[in-house]
Amino acid sequence: MKAVVFHGVGDIRLDSVSEPKIQKPNDAIVRLTASAICGTDLHMVRGTMAGMKPGTILGHEGVGVVEEVGTAVRNFKKGDRVVIGSTIACGNCSYCRAGHYAQCDKANPNGPEAGTAFFGGPAETGPFDGLQAEYARVPFANIGMVKLPDEVTDEQAILISDIFPTAYFGAELAHIEPGRTVAVFGCGPVGQFAIASAKLKDAGRVFAIDCIPSRLEMARDQNAEVIDFSQEDPIEALKGLTGGIGVDRGIDCVGVDAVSGSQGPATDVAKDIVKKAKPDLRKVAPITNEQGDNWHPGDSPSQALLWEVEAIAKSGTLSIIGVYPQTVNTFPIGAAMNKNLTVRMGNCNHRRYIPMLVNMVRAGVVNPTEILTQREPITGAIDGYKEFDSRMPGWIKVMLEPEKAA
Numbered sequence: 001m002k003a004v005v006f007h008g009v010g011d012i013r014l015d016s017v018s019e020p021k022i023q024k025p026n027d028a029i030v031r032l033t034a035s036a037i038c039g040t041d042l043h044m045v046r047g048t049m050a051g052m053k054p055g056t057i058l059g060h061e062g063v064g065v066v067e068e069v070g071t072a073v074r075n076f077k078k079g080d081r082v083v084i085g086s087t088i089a090c091g092n093c094s095y096c097r098a099g100h101y102a103q104c105d106k107a108n109p110n111g112p113e114a115g116t117a118f119f120g121g122p123a124e125t126g127p128f129d130g131l132q133a134e135y136a137r138v139p140f141a142n143i144g145m146v147k148l149p150d151e152v153t154d155e156q157a158i159l160i161s162d163i164f165p166t167a168y169f170g171a172e173l174a175h176i177e178p179g180r181t182v183a184v185f186g187c188g189p190v191g192q193f194a195i196a197s198a199k200l201k202d203a204g205r206v207f208a209i210d211c212i213p214s215r216l217e218m219a220r221d222q223n224a225e226v227i228d229f230s231q232e233d234p235i236e237a238l239k240g241l242t243g244g245i246g247v248d249r250g251i252d253c254v255g256v257d258a259v260s261g262s263q264g265p266a267t268d269v270a271k272d273i274v275k276k277a278k279p280d281l282r283k284v285a286p287i288t289n290e291q292g293d294n295w296h297p298g299d300s301p302s303q304a305l306l307w308e309v310e311a312i313a314k315s316g317t318l319s320i321i322g323v324y325p326q327t328v329n330t331f332p333i334g335a336a337m338n339k340n341l342t343v344r345m346g347n348c349n350h351r352r353y354i355p356m357l358v359n360m361v362r363a364g365v366v367n368p369t370e371i372l373t374q375r376e377p378i379t380g381a382i383d384g385y386k387e388f389d390s391r392m393p394g395w396i397k398v399m400l401e402p403e404k405a406a
């Protein structure tokens, strides 16, 4: 079968590999009908999420049809349409039973302290072969898969595999009560869904901060108040728009690959940020392999965090769902402490939110496909990665169609 395989930082290829087989009783084999490229995949190819094992199939977002189930999978049968949650969890341990699926004690073969287990990630996350392939083995399939009703299309469902639940989790962590002002930092796919999720929670005002015009336009289409940080100082803008108070809640949808926006009137500020970030960058991405316009790590790994702590009002809440690898340890703790901020963060407990979001999409409360801007057969996956990586205008989310590989 065809699959997107990691060979090294800056080196991914569409390879022919053998099809997966059932290995454990709670496995399922799924024929994927949709997969997607995620910002998290880019961290691995850029080198800002280190430790990938060469040969690992990439991708952690998938929708497909069950081909085969192990003897312990009693809730699915061959032919069921399913969405697969990105993180892998056992469903039995105390964490899973409390809904903290991303902190499962059993799913990660490296042990309970190793961190979140997910598809297509670095060695410390399993590693598990990912979902940018024609077929995938889904461990703990009785927990990780959610059955799809006919009314929910593949295009809608692929966005419920990771990014919509992640964004919704971010809005939950931010503890948004009706009327609260919310700033969403980063308007990529997760940021767009964070805006939608903040609105579902009746936020009074939602601000959207980015430097890519097409992303800001999409945010404004959702009625967010937009701030382009390459055109103005985002802190001054947020304070100015809120009567000097700042925002009650901030959601970090940026993570480690933050860019400084070193164009336009904010250039001097950006240069200073980049200079200060240099030591951080070496720690975060010890190995890089930039090629032309591709695979450049962001130049300011902690920039989003610094801005967020400054922009949030006293006694406000910061929610961090942007991905930071374990090597990042810069956070403005003093500033946050002295403002009495609450900081909540983590990897999404996908399984906790997917069934509810499937229902919400089925009921027509949200239509997630407005975010999906690109479709590619899996044979075009490498080009799709490159375009998405170079933040091409208009490229918000790329869906791959594995069954069109032939």
Ligand SMILES: [Zn+2]
Residues within 6 Å of the ligand: 037, 038, 039, 040, 060, 061, 086, 162, 163
């Ligand atoms: Zn993802």
Ligand SMILES: [Zn+2]
Residues within 6 Å of the ligand: 089, 090, 091, 092, 093, 094, 095, 096, 097, 103, 104, 105, 106, 107
């Ligand atoms: Zn568990």
